[in-house]
Amino acid sequence: MSTPSHHFSDAEKRGLYRAIYERRDVRSQFLPDPIAPETLAKLLKAAHHAPSVGFMQPWDFIVIESREVRAAIVAMFERENQKAAERFEGERKERYQGLKLQGILESPINLCITCDRSRGGPHVLGRNSIVDTDLFSTCLAVQNLWLAARAEGIGVGWVSILDQDQLSTALKLPEHVYPLAYLCLGYVSEFLDQPELEAKGWRSRLSLNELVHSDGWGGSLAESPLLAALQEHE
Numbered sequence: 001m002s003t004p005s006h007h008f009s010d011a012e013k014r015g016l017y018r019a020i021y022e023r024r025d026v027r028s029q030f031l032p033d034p035i036a037p038e039t040l041a042k043l044l045k046a047a048h049h050a051p052s053v054g055f056m057q058p059w060d061f062i063v064i065e066s067r068e069v070r071a072a073i074v075a076m077f078e079r080e081n082q083k084a085a086e087r088f089e090g091e092r093k094e095r096y097q098g099l100k101l102q103g104i105l106e107s108p109i110n111l112c113i114t115c116d117r118s119r120g121g122p123h124v125l126g127r128n129s130i131v132d133t134d135l136f137s138t139c140l141a142v143q144n145l146w147l148a149a150r151a152e153g154i155g156v157g158w159v160s161i162l163d164q165d166q167l168s169t170a171l172k173l174p175e176h177v178y179p180l181a182y183l184c185l186g187y188v189s190e191f192l193d194q195p196e197l198e199a200k201g202w203r204s205r206l207s208l209n210e211l212v213h214s215d216g217w218g219g220s221l222a223e224s225p226l227l228a229a230l231q232e233h234e
């Protein structure tokens, strides 16, 4: 029997799920090895093929190589991270302060994915009611890049402990462009088999069956074959 061309083979499916389950947010394991321009181009192309509201494609990609700019971003991170630490107390605060939450200087490439909120003009198809759909679209570009990077053996770390206005100034962004994701990219010594926050005892993965509801918030899945299937996959 011939396989229709729109079907994925079992090996292709395994590859896709492997990228999803083995993708990690990387901060501590970066190697200095450079990423070849051809490989970076592939990652950017994967990002550019994300879905977007009204095919708006609101993203731009700012590759940050300058040590000076990176040093300014690290200083920005240190300031914001100190403020963030003040939100916690006692043992939780100590644990927070022990976490490494960025790899800005260790990673060979820093990349800011931005969202141009004016792209496509004032009336973008599908964005009339929910204006933030341009931001949602840009998040999907980030995830495409993150998964493609994992398949290429490249780690990505998202750094959001930054002041958005200061970041915009450092990257010379125009007013209508939002710095959606500041990312660190590089080959890694290892990909952890669980999120680093879980490994360090900060927070665990929630149970999926408690997150799936039937017919409205809190609706029970009891008796549903979906519940049995979810439990099997836990």
Ligand SMILES: Cc1cc2c(cc1C)N(C[C@H](O)[C@H](O)[C@H](O)COP(=O)(O)O)c1[nH]c(=O)[nH]c(=O)c1N2
Pocket: 023, 024, 025, 026, 027, 100, 101, 102, 157, 158, 159, 160, 161, 194, 195, 196, 197
């Ligand atoms: C929008 C957003 C923002 C951030 C993150 C993620 C996302 C989606 N994450 C990474 C986050 O901690 C990580 O994804 C979770 O802990 C789950 O781990 P894995 O990504 O599965 O390894 C993250 N990590 C970090 O060390 N510093 C940071 O500032 C941020 N910021």
